[in-house]
Amino acid sequence: MRWGLRPRGPEAAALATVRSLWGTPRLPCSPGWQGATKRLLVRSVSGASNHQPNSNTGRYRDTVLLPRTSFPMKLLGRQQPDKELEIQQKCGFSELYSWQRERKVKTEFCLHDGPPYANGDPHVGHALNKILKDIANRFHMMSGSKVHFVPGWDCHGLPIEIKVLSELGREAQNLSAMEIREKARSFAKAAIEKQKSAFIRWGIMADWNNCYYTFDGKYEAKQLRTFYQMYDKGLVYRSYKPVFWSPSSRTALAEAELEYNPEHVSRSIYVKFPLLKPSPKLASLIDGSSPVSFLVWTTQPWTIPANEAVCYMPESKYAVVKCSKSGDLYVLAADKVETVASTLETAFETISTFSGVDLENGTCSHPLIPDKASPLLPANHVTMAKGTGLVHTAPAHGMEDYGVASQHNLPMDCLVDEDGVFTDVAGPELQNKAVLEEGTDVVIKMLQTAKNLLKEEKLVHSYPYDWRTKKPVVIRASKQWFINIADIKIAAKELLKKVKFIPGSALNGMVEMMDRRPYWCISRQRVWGVPIPVFHHKTKDEYLINSQTIEHIVKLVEQHGSDVWWTLPPEQLLPKEVLSEVGGPDALEYVPGQDILDIWFDSGTSWSHVLPGPDQRADLYLEGKDQLGGWFQSSLLTSVATRKKAPYKTVIVHGFTLGEKGEKMSKSLGNVIHPDVVVNGGQDQSKEPPYGADVLRWWVADSNVFTEVAIGPSVLNAARDDISKLRNTLRFLLGNVADFNPETDSIPVNDMYVIDQYMLHLLQDLANKITELYKQYDFGKVVRLLRTFYTRELSHFYFSIIKDRLYCEKENDPRRRSCQTALVEILDVIVRSFAPILPHLAEEVFQHIPYIKEPKSVFRTGWISTSSIWKKPGLEEAVESACAMRDSFLRSIPGKNAAEYKVIIVIEPGLLFEIIEMLQSEETSSTSQLNELMMASESTLLAQEPREMTADVIELKGKFLINLEGGDIREESSYKVIVMPTTKEKCPRCWKYTAESSDTLCPRCAEVVSGK
Template sequence: MRWGLRPSGPGAAALAAARNLWVQPRPSCRPSWRGTTGRLSVRSVTGASNQLQNSRNGSYRDTVLLPQTSFPMKLLGSQQPDTELEIQQKCGFSELYSWQRERKAKTEFCLHDGPPYANGDPHVGHALNKILKDIANRYHMMRGSKIHFVPGWDCHGLPIEIKVLSELGGKAQNLSAMEIREKARSFAKAAIEKQKSAFIRWGIMADWDNCYYTFDGKYEARQLRIFYQMYDKGLIYRSYKPVYWSPSSRTALAEAELEYNPEHVSRSVYVKFPLLKPSPKLASLIDGSSPVSFLVWTTQPWTIPANQAVCYMPESKYAVVKCSKSGDFYILAADKVTSVASTLGTTFEVISTFSGVDLESGTCTHPLIAERASPLLPANHVTMTKGTGLVHTAPAHGMEDYSVASQHSLSTDCLVNEDGVFTDAAGPELQNKAVLEEGTEVVIKMLQAANNLLKEEELVHSYPYDWRTKKPVVIRASKQWFVNITDVKTTAKDLLKKVKFIPESALNAMVDMMDRRPYWCISRQRVWGVPIPVFHHKTKDEFLINSQTVEHIAKLVEEHGSDIWWTLPSEQLLPKEVLSQVGGPDALEYVPGRDILDIWFDSGTSWSYVLPGTDQRADLYLEGKDQLGGWFQSSLLTSVAARRKSPFKTVVVHGFTLGEKGEKMSKSLGNVIDPDVVINGGQDQSKEPPFGADVLRWWVAESNVFTEVTISPSVLRAARDDVSKLRNTLRFLLGNVAGFNPETDSVPVNDMYVIDQYMLHLLQDLANKVTDAYKQYDFGKVVRLLRAFYTRELSTFYFSIIKDRLYCENAKDPKRRSCQTALAEILDVLVRSFAPILPHLAEEVFQYVPYAKEPKSVFRTGWIKTSPIWKKPGLEEAIEGACAMRDSFLGSIPGKNAAEYEVILVIEPGLLFEIIEMLQAEETSSTSQLNELMMASQTTLLPREPRTLTPDVMERRGTFLINLEGGDIREESAYKVIVMPTTKEKCPRCWKHTAASADALCPRCADVVGGQ
């Protein structure tokens, strides 16, 4: 090389540093540069080599080394799903889990599968969840960990029971508890089989022969023991409290079983509560001769018969006002005077104001029962956002109301039964009327008759509904079993600080939901579930539960399943020693309770049954965001209650699947996408073509799963196009490593072409970034990195440059072997990078690797392997500097064949010239590495402009900034790119314009053909 331009001084030192960075691996210090064209150019170019594949009819076609592979370019129609099934068989998908469990591994990775609900067909929500889990598992397995992943199903509960009963119609009323349980079990089993076969088809690797089911006797027994552990610690208790009650399901519901209907219409009312006995302060403010009433607003008039008090905010200001229309006197919050008067269509004159605390010890009259007094009581839950600043309090029908009743010993009697109907205790006018329908109407009429109704109006607001029946719920006091989460919350929140949440915002969301939960009602009044193992006294309000009774029941359940609670006589459900203490078999005083456990308690105790080892903590829980208030929470609370430990180390939370326009998926909207149709195609395959499971998996991986995830035919077509482009890239790689054996033909890295070394440098960067993205469960980033690499760096840039070298050099020429060495490494890294996402394609590619003695499984041969010697930041200066000039050249001949032009690069003497000179030793060349990069007929490199140029030349100028060693070496150099049509003829073999005459081979091709 001609090094003589700057023989001494700082330039020489800089060049030495650049060479050093080029040849030896260094710590990463990715150089930045500033040129006229920005970052590495990937401008597509028409070159002679691009046309070579069409040159087979030429007289030299047999001397050209075109790609050779039987790997199909496309799988049309049903070929895609058929090939995937074939690959699953051939590559042992079903044995992979057991294979990796048996191998020696230093680490274990445990992903605990949150159980999907066994009551329907597999849907895209299942696909999103299971595929995300599988990608994580396959990645960790390839990294060398032993995977623990036991799939499970949530099999009990109201939704299944309701579905079974609705299918039976009128016959359901005559069914016994056992008949309902048998039908529910059959229904759940059928749903499990459908879902399981779908999950297997999606390529999910798991212990499919040893799944966990919440209706399995051993699982149920473990759950009962956890229940007793918590009961024994005083964390589970029975109490009469208001709970969310579903009249349509006739059972208590937990917060997680509600959905809020924003379009619910309530009949809100403004009601007068006449003052009965004023507090001393209030007595001094009002004229005793004028009647005064407290003004109260409620959206649930049906609760007024159960009123026990009116609450106020002690710190707030209240006012006595006179109504301009009626002349009546009212008391309400001072801040609400104007807005309430406006709502009532009147004006209020403020007579006097006072502090809320001045109402203490006063009473008012119940608006429907004149002989009943309702005390005025202070309460912190009173707000000024809506209403009048005074709150009607019915302890049987509100959580805060109940809390007030507990402090002040108020009655908590409930006037509403399990069907949501007023009982006899509500009086003859209300008896047997549904509270949310006719009952509300009658209460409003009674208020009118008592002259205590000021206004009624419809209010559209968000209201809780039963998540399965889609009917409104009520709050109703009843005797239920509760978990005292107040005692567990503090520890749970402390433990959550040590858990990694992805995204981080999910932690606060989970803590907020826990804080809003006053207690957890775990009893349900149904039959399809695990019984609460308690015996109730026949005549007294007493119950029987102790370690002996629970262990006896747990053993029976372990052996026979929980049906025993309904099939065995009571005396057999109790151990003999306890039976003798409670009246013996003939005069037994206790009967089995009829409540079952909340299914969130069912699934929430899965950690105790599924997680391995004594620690019983999973590395990962990965579910949808609805589980922040559901399974994540019930798992945490039961685990903390039983053993003061979190059951998870990392929690990944994904969004829901939505339609193309961001709308919720529903059958009524017709936007539901069936994963089976995505894979195998629909009835009309022109409209619903078969995409195969890998396209479904690519869609999952590329989505930003930490928000809502959209799916539609257009989204799936885009995913298919991505996978098709990847497939073509892989075909090029496979075709061009034909006849190459890495063991014998590889070229040492430092002897490779600079562009090939540069690709290995980029490949190592890709491998590091991809690995890091998998570690963070950011599979969308993995897809973006891969897509950019195979479309930009490979297909558009590198492949277009190397085709001439691959096709037209001698098969064993070191230049060609250098390229094949890079291609073999690229193929291996690329396939391993996408294998967790596209397992079928990865295994298919490995069947076609020409130098593999016998095809190996990608998943049985480990993760990406790179070499530190690939890392050469200095190479970027050489390649990216040349690319800046290449971009200027190609930009001056848009759409033209670069091989028909000569290019002169004029670079001012300095570091840039020295670096570019490494790519071309001689002044002018048609075979140098620099000319290969330019794809021109020939390239000339000069330190100054030539004296004479033909008039038809095109010129472009630019500058390039070299920045090495973190800024220690910086130099900006000017360059000029001079472009002119070549005077050479097109070679009939390589089609480059490098031949002396039209019928003669160029010197390079003459050498190759002569050698052959």
């Protein structure tokens, strides 16, 4: 130890601790990396020389060990997609799933694929969803689990049927049910093939030979068994209830089949319901001198003809007011007096106020049928947010209205047919008129004629639309099949407490949607779907379903598919031997029902067909946020109803895809991104270049998928640039291990150069964080962590300072082999870290690793493996201190070549000096680890300033706080960096300023070239 500095007491203990953690008395120098000290330093080599020897000129070019690899820096134009196809073929992408299923491993990971709808070309929403699933699956497979992933398609339903009928035009009117089903099936099959080809092209690993389809007979049979299980438990029933009805599709719709148009325009009206019989309290408040009416506001004028009552809130205050314009008396909520008066452009004088309960037993006249009484009834659904505090009630056309009618035994006549037009029951003036169009006009005119219309105005508000036809729906009572979900919801919400939701807020969203769902209407009046297996009596309002009929139908469907419901005669669907078991009547007395099951019941029972093992629970469901009210919910409800458990352990919810400016994608805006064009390029490839599937996959992983996900040219270009930088990093790594055999050339960790040890320390930290982030499905953070490491820690820092060692030392020099040992480990960790995201690039790199003989696939070689000996928890303080001095040096010569300067580091005696001394044992050196870090001509380490210095020196002062043992040992030390131009010349071989003259080699190069 120079200068006679021998620390004692705590300093000696601290120094001993640091040395023991390094393994050898050498000290690394760090890039900007957040380690155990939690102090993030941004490291840069700006101002330093990154020149490397020119191998093309000079007599020493053959003595320089430049990188050698056939791995290309860039793949231009069609090269990228063509290379990916070559990789898929060469590396056995199509065989990987079956290979991993055959492994004898204990753990299994099951991701249940929510079936996409089989009605169109693949789009970026598909890409987002399938790639997220594939990243998760590939990670779990590499980590040692046997992955279960069976892709599926949702093949039935209205959207496909409507598409087929619209393409056929008038011809569709003459088609039978079976002809429609056959054409719908062909349409779905064609869409499936398109989507499947795209998914495979994106590199999705799956059981492509055993996909599930909801139109498959075996799937339909399982679905019907689930239906009967729920029926047998009393959960399925038939009833006359109001449901969402799509006139444009002529069928009932579930909540999940609606989309809300916030720009819908309704014609809202204020209507008078004349007093017919006052309640005792109201009678005491009016003297009979002026007409009295109840004021009602509605946004659905077409429902007025079906009115059966007016509802009030019992706990609210109501008022009798006198209108200044007409002198009439009106009854409305006391809180709404001023607002309604303003809207009606009049003034109200309050005569008296009373409690809502005082309206009990009163009646008013129907505004279109004067001799019809509409009772005043209490109801909790009445609110004061809008309107008058009195609600017009049409039981056949409102969910809450139906509840009131059931409670008070009101009529529930429906005045609207399947096409959304008034029936003859509505009267000749309204018959055959569309309720949302001409029918509304006529109702308003009738109210004007009756002098019961006070005001009409347009209202822009959110209104439910059919999700496929994009046209408004109505609420219409009809006989439908329902699932009573009241008790199921209670159990389901309790079970959801044990399910992990990512993000956590998605759980509340799903529970809220379930709470808003009063019941589940599962019947649809179409033909492309699974029939509800019920037989109806020809003359009586009776139906037939039991375990014997179900078992027979299920066997038929399992063997021949659900077409049998339309192709077989009743006596084969209900054979005598089946009926005789239950003492039933003749089959000819019954006809098969014409309703089919809701497609959400179709897909919602997929767990019963697809999930493996007796438990039949998936580790993961992963879909878009629209499935909180769709597949996530229907799967949960059917599973809880039949077996009292959730079908999933974890649920991940991602957002929707948008244009790169956050706008919705549409053809009119010209911002629709087609995944096929992203992968293979468009017609004009100068504007729409082929990016390949890996760019699409990087875009998915790099996005914050838990919100809306933007995509566009600039987003894709950024993803391509990221991968290009990664390729350059990988090329450097591959090129510099070309002459290295890990089995014979590796250096033991504790004998490695200190900076190389430190890179392994960082690498283990990176590997641990990456692994944990994959487990949390936070792929965006995986990408950001990787990007930071390969750009800042590797390219900007480590690679810059090791080039001299790699290129100019002897081939077998331990210092060079030390560096190559680190590069091999870095390459391995980096490739495995991004492999689930960029499988094509990972395989391409794996094929170019020089020391791997006959490489097959990186995915068959496991996950990241690190060694505990890499971990050096005491390195951060020492590294930061050395880098602080280097930064001072580089800042003093901005824009200049560091190699043209020599640096003197002066540190006051103490712990900091002893730590830095480990990097350079001699006073002055041009080959020490400290000088490698500084990238200077030479570095000098002193405990006191030199007595004499030239006038051209640059001096910078600094302080560094050493913090060891979790803060138990703290010491602040001062240092000074003195910079001056070197007097040495540029070596013609290594280009460092360490030669005595420009035409002679520096001592190091002379030794290497001479072979000594």
